[in-house]
Amino acid sequence: MLVSLLLSLFTFLGHPTAAAPTTSASVNHINTLKPAPEFCNIYGSVFLTSDPKYKRLARYTVYLEPNEAFANLVVFKEENKLFADKPGLWHPASGYDFADHVLYLTTNRAFADFSIYYTKSRSFAGCKE
DSSP states (O other), X not given: OHHHHHHHHHHHHOOOOOOOOOOTTTSOOOOOOOOOOGGGGOOEEEEEEOOGGGGGGOSEXXXXXXXXXXXXXXXXXXXXXXXXXXXXXXEEOSSGGGOSXXXXXXXXXXXXXXXXXXXSOGGGOEEOO
8 A cells, every 4th residue: 555655656756857968069178288297397406315404495305216117207317417408317416505406315205205216327317207
């Protein structure tokens, strides 16, 4: 009896309708390229330190990755500052006041903004993002 009452009530509710499909013409998708991360623009003379007194001067905190697969930036140490003109080509600065970029080196990957790996080949240097 209760079942017949519920069935009679459902007949008054109306018929279910399907949602209208949206066409791709009605939705505006703009394919934009994501800009490169800020750390991909680091090149030139770099002062890399793990001394806590320079931490407040550092622009980024980096982690030295033991293998290349997980590094965000592959770095080649350039002997001449004039040739360190592309991302990933760094000339080690002798002090923070002579450097274009000051980076703080951490031993904990969780505290780092990005990770680096030093390569022996100049052609492999660059950003992986």
